[in-house]
Amino acid sequence: MAIGEEKIEEPISPEKQREIPDDWKPNIIAFACHYCAFAAADLAGVMRLPYPPNVKVIRLPCTGKLDQVYILRAFERGVDGVFAAG
Amino acid sequence: MLLLVGVDPARLEFFNLSAAQGPRWAEICTEFTARIAEKGPSPIWYALKKKKETTVSDKQAA
Amino acid sequence: MIVGEQKPFDEIWDMVKGHKQLTVFGCNTCVSVCHQGGNKEAEILASLLRMRASQEDVEIEISDGGIERQCEHPFFDKVQETLRKSEAILSLACGIGVQFTAQKYMSTPVYPALNTTFLGDVPAEGFFTEKCQACGDCILGITGGVCPVSRCCKRLFNGPCGGSSDGKCEISKDVDCAWQLVVDRLEALGKLDDYEKITPIKDWSKDRAGGPRSFKLEDF
Numbered sequence: 231m232a233i234g235e236e237k238i239e240e241p242i243s244p245e246k247q248r249e250i251p252d253d254w255k256p257n258i259i260a261f262a263c264h265y266c267a268f269a270a271a272d273l274a275g276v277m278r279l280p281y282p283p284n285v286k287v288i289r290l291p292c293t294g295k296l297d298q299v300y301i302l303r304a305f306e307r308g309v310d311g312v313f314a315a316g
Numbered sequence: 317m318l319l320l321v322g323v324d325p326a327r328l329e330f331f332n333l334s335a336a337q338g339p340r341w342a343e344i345c346t347e348f349t350a351r352i353a354e355k356g357p358s359p360i361w362y363a364l365k366k367k368k369e370t371t372v373s374d375k376q377a378a
Numbered sequence: 379m380i381v382g383e384q385k386p387f388d389e390i391w392d393m394v395k396g397h398k399q400l401t402v403f404g405c406n407t408c409v410s411v412c413h414q415g416g417n418k419e420a421e422i423l424a425s426l427l428r429m430r431a432s433q434e435d436v437e438i439e440i441s442d443g444g445i446e447r448q449c450e451h452p453f454f455d456k457v458q459e460t461l462r463k464s465e466a467i468l469s470l471a472c473g474i475g476v477q478f479t480a481q482k483y484m485s486t487p488v489y490p491a492l493n494t495t496f497l498g499d500v501p502a503e504g505f506f507t508e509k510c511q512a513c514g515d516c517i518l519g520i521t522g523g524v525c526p527v528s529r530c531c532k533r534l535f536n537g538p539c540g541g542s543s544d545g546k547c548e549i550s551k552d553v554d555c556a557w558q559l560v561v562d563r564l565e566a567l568g569k570l571d572d573y574e575k576i577t578p579i580k581d582w583s584k585d586r587a588g589g590p591r592s593f594k595l596e597d598f
Contacts (some may be wrong), residue, residue: 245359248356264336270335270336281341282346298418299425306429309358312353313329314330320430321433363432
């Protein structure tokens with residue numbers, strides 16, 4: 231490795247590689263701000279843009295309402311991914 | 317914090333977008349779904365599924 | 379304020395995993411300021427423990443709750459029923475709260491989720507430093523408002539030791555020499571003469587040396 235070259239370490243995932251069942255589909259929760267991301271999602275709908283149906287949107291009055299506990303509760307119930315947009 | 321319970325933090329993401337970014341929303345959804353599909357089900361999903369299966373078989377046994 | 383730090387998650391899990399039911403119980407005063415033991419942290423910890431339980435296939439019902447202060451009887455009134463029904467309690471209070479709760483529910487195991495660390499202040503957001511040892515005989519009046527009992531590593535009462543250099547303590551460059559701070563402050567107050575006064579031997583019987591301390595108001 232050359233001097234000064236930055237070594238970027240890949241973050242190691244704590245999850246074991248497991249067989250993915252055939253009937254599994256990603257289950258994703260999106261927390262969206264009523265005034266920006268939710269409106270954007272609405273717009274995407276109006277524009278008839280296709281996007282995966284696995285994303286379930288939860289509307290918040292503002293992403294500031296988002297609480298760590300909401301995210302943890304989602305994972306607790308076996309959700310596969312969570313994203314917040316605002 | 318998620319690392320503590322064996323969940324990959326890559327399963328959680330934050331995005332910034334405005335009300336006018338409908339296409340970006342569709343893009344984010346597609347991208348994120350692809351990422352999760354690649355990662356497979358969450359370890360908790362497996363655990364909950366196993367639990368459900370055992371309760372069902374318990375009921376059948378009874 | 380009492381400062382505490384949450385114990386490592388694995389340690390907490392090992393303490394509680396043998397139970398069938400557990401109440402994660404927050405204390406919303408001192409330890410909530412340092413984001414370690416408040417009712418919100420109790421909620422988060424309960425959620426993490428539930429996730430661990432489902433992954434390790436352990437049957438344990440975990441609920442969360444909390445009150446404003448776990449060191450006083452009246453605050454317990456509204457949670458009396460919940461706690462009485464609990465098989466075990468994981469308290470996020472300081473050592474005082476854990477003991478108080480344990481004493482109230484004689485036959486229920488109460489586990490500490492925190493390591494109580496010190497009495498401190500909040501000099502910057504998210505930063506806590508030790509300032510008081512509760513030694514029972516305050517001398518801040520003659521040391522310019524800087525406590526050598528808690529801030530001098532050797533607890534010296536009459537000036538610094540030889541390890542003080544550039545205002546820092548010899549144990550670490552990150553630790554201020556308490557006596558440097560005393561001198562700076564006395565100088566600013568124009569009371570450097572006080573520095574020359576010899577402090578008599580301290581009465582440590584008012585500290586823990588005299589056994590557990592208590593205090594009673596005469597009117598009660």
